[in-house]
Amino acid sequence: MVLGAKEKGKSMNQDNSIPIMPVWDQQDTSRIPFWAYTSDDIHKQELEKLFYKNHWCYVGLEAEIPEVGDFKRTVIGERSVIMVRHSNDKIHVLENVCAHRGMRFCRKKHGNAKSFICPYHQWNYDREGNLRGVPFQRGVKQDGEVKGGMSEDFNTADHSLTKLLVATRGGVVFASFDHDVEPFEDFLGPSMLTYFDRMFNGRKLVLLGYNNQRIPGNWKLMQENIKDPYHPGLLHTWFVTFGLWRADNRSELKMDDHFRHAAMISTRGTGDGSAETTNVSSFKQSMELHDPSFLDVEVEPWWNGPTAVMMTIFPSVILQQQVNSVSTRHIQPNGNGSFDFVWTHFGYEDDTPEMTERRLRQANLFGPAGFVSADDGEVIEFSQEGFEQKPFHRSLAELGGKEIEETDHMLSETLIRGMYDYWRKVMGI
């Protein structure tokens, strides 16, 4: 059969070939090519352009390292770093690679240290990352002669650990390999900063613990999951049925000026629900809990209204308030097709024991086993499977139109479109 002109003019996304140099062959960001998730080359560029340059990445909470000398090993992108408390008011973040032979010397996940020693040749660094000493720097004396040792011009000051720029705010620690990055407050932008400060308003945080999961999907899918207010009222039966997150809840979608960060803000409805929301198959009218204490919600004054604010700080972290459950969710990529997702749950210093109990109980909704969040990991895995299967294809994010704008409702994929608008600028694609 001879191809007609129409077939010949098919757009790239119908062509079964993958472009060698990825080009965004879509009109706007309401279509997202699958290769954005499947290309290893794209992934390496993302690490450089999004995680290592120009951005502040999450490393942890001050509450994780309360004492001087306390440290926590974590990652930025795919680079291992150590967050260490140098003094009461000073936290340093250092790259976990010895200046000598490049070994990732810190193996413990957390601990307390006066200094860091690489066991290979015992190079010794202080908590600011300065090289303090090198064994046999001046060689060894033998038969009255000095033998070996480092070169004459070897200067320990030239061989520190890589030191990162650090920003702390409200007990949360961010760091950047890029010492020319804009100030943290500018990075967040005024409206995102307001929501950040709402959750981290200066009260000391209390660490409740971690939940870790390895999700076999591209890391951006997790950002998108929390920029997608369309799915919670459909995928998550619990949210729909108990009105915790539903299409008819009062809600707003907000972004920074670059569209990279976002907040989904929602206020819990009555639970009866309109026909549109209760006709969805995931709504279970007759569902009743044997133990209603899962949903024993107590309104906290700092909420100032919204019962849920889900923030995506691009590229590395999600900040969660879902009623009384508060956590950070750290995105740690490993290759284009997998990431580790580390949930750090916390409370506040003035929480009553009942409130701590409540936060712990509501945590059953979240994390890898959560009534609500377990399915997010699953859908991300299966999305990645679809992308790998036909990398020449594209996904669609057209709910609420093709424009990028803030909204006062949640039936829009505007935040995803916004993120890809920013992504294309930074990636030059």
Place this chain on the structure above:
Amino acid sequence: MGTEKYLALTQFYQQYAVAVDQADWDTWLGLFKEDCTYKVQSRENYDRNLPMAALSLKGKGMLKDRIYGITETIFHDPYLQLHMVSSPVVINESKYLIESQANYTVFRTKNDGIAEVYNVGRYLDHLQVSSDGIRIKSRLCIFDNDMILNSMIYPI
């Protein structure tokens, strides 16, 4: 502990494994006391005395809600579980109470898949002995895995 009682204890651990492996949730529920606790917690949280757990259920009501979640509300890839449970170590015992622990390995097999080691750890238990057998007062599953392989749906 007499051999008779130890045999009953061993049998109990294996019955539990059979119930979860067969996804026989009614039997699983029946192995717990009304005011039970059931927790699945990472060794990291446990060793550091941090209260957070992947799953933390108090009372049979919550266990029932979890089963409802598994069977009716949580979307997930179907999978099979296979538990290998070691013979238990008795830590403490009185006439009606046994404190014991046992190691477990859980293999997961997905549709079209091959069995993989999904979760390994130990059960730390407080069990009640009565005329109708052994029931769980509290079961703490402490797992070694630093990362849960995506999600955890079924009880361990």
